[in-house]
Amino acid sequence: DSLTICEINPNMMKLLKEKLSSNEDYLKHKDSISFFEGPFQEYRGGGKFDVIICSIPFTNLSLKEVVEIFDKLQEVSNSNTRITFFEYIGLRKLSKIVSMKERRERIEQVDRFFNELEAKYKKTAEHVWLNITPITVYTLSAFAA
Numbered sequence: 001d002s003l004t005i006c007e008i009n010p011n012m013m014k015l016l017k018e019k020l021s022s023n024e025d026y027l028k029h030k031d032s033i034s035f036f037e038g039p040f041q042e043y044r045g046g047g048k049f050d051v052i053i054c055s056i057p058f059t060n061l062s063l064k065e066v067v068e069i070f071d072k073l074q075e076v077s078n079s080n081t082r083i084t085f086f087e088y089i090g091l092r093k094l095s096k097i098v099s100m101k102e103r104r105e106r107i108e109q110v111d112r113f114f115n116e117l118e119a120k121y122k123k124t125a126e127h128v129w130l131n132i133t134p135i136t137v138y139t140l141s142a143f144a145a
Contacts, residue, residue: 003029006036006043013037041068048078054085059092063109070117082141089127089134 007013013035020026026033036043040056052073058066073083092114095107121140128135 001032003033004036004045004049005033006038006040008037008039010037041065041072043072043076045076047076048081049076050078050081052077052081052083054083056085058085058110058114059087059095059107061110062106063113066110066113070113080141082139084137084139086128086135086137089136 005016007016017035034045036045040054054073056069058069061069077083092107092111096104096111099107117140118138123141124139126137126139128137
């Protein structure tokens with residue numbers, strides 16, 4: 001098995017590496033762990049992933065960026081890959097109601113994309129109410145084309 005950690009924020013990546021540098025489990029398996037710093041859609045590592053855990057704030061991105069990320073997710077997936085991501089409960093709905101026009105339109109585009117995605121792939125959703133801000137955790141399976 002191997003683990004690839006992708007992070008766009010250089011400060012967060014530095015902190016993550018510092019924290020891991022003294023972790024006994026990390027040190028035992030560090031030869032099986034790789035790091036990629038940058039936007040995920042620019043990831044060029046080889047191979048396919050069985051499990052992808054994603055914490056990208058999709059509602060903050062343009063439709064183009066969201067599509068690029070999901071295209072990359074599909075590219076690095078196999079027919080059994082499970083992709084997990086989360087979203088703050090009600091954020092998309094609330095943003096479509098109270099945001100300024102430009103943000104509202106962007107959120108509506110992203111919302112349509114996720115509705116199409118969820119109709120196309122097997123999806124589960126689980127609410128986590130005891131998170132500081134409650135979230136819905138989504139898991140997509142049978143993701144590869």
